Amino acid sequence: MGLPAACAARRPSALSGGERQRVAIARAIAVRPRLPICDEPVAALDVSVQAQVLELLREVRREHGTSMLFSTHDLAVVRQMTDRAIVLRHGEIAESGDTGTILDSPRHPYTINLVESVPRHQ
Incomplete structure (x- = not known):
């Protein structure tokens, strides 16, 4: 996950936001x-850390x-990470299809x- 081995011995409060996010991804995967x-x-991360996590x-x-x-409001993340997209409005599908076409x-x-x-x- 791109984390130094020393992170394993640290408490979550001693980790940066990006490190915590990578730990969460590692646990999920x-x-x-x-x-x-x-x-x-990547919503709570700064741009450089967002790029690393993506x-x-x-x-x-x-x-x-x-x-x-992916569930996100960030259209840049949608464009970078998805092949297909679904746009929801009030829980209903407004549009779906190829990400590039939709955006x-x-x-x-x-x-x-x-x-x-x-x-x-x-």
Whole structure:
């Protein structure tokens, strides 16, 4: 998981947010779940640690050949980590399909508003 061996002897309060997140991922993956559910896996992490954790999840996916289900509001994470996406509105499916198609050419008004709400860097 990219953690130094010394982390094993430390209490959770002595670990950084990124280290705690990697420990949580390691614990979840250790039981070899059929479908790991990643609920906002990087929401509380700074951008550089987010990138490390997402790369770790991609590595786990490649090594174990497993699918993962992501639940997130972060469209950048959706674009990086998913092949297919489902947009939910009030618990109902607003739109589903190929991630690139949904994010680049949304069809449902809710999805359009969601995609347009993401600040664009000039």
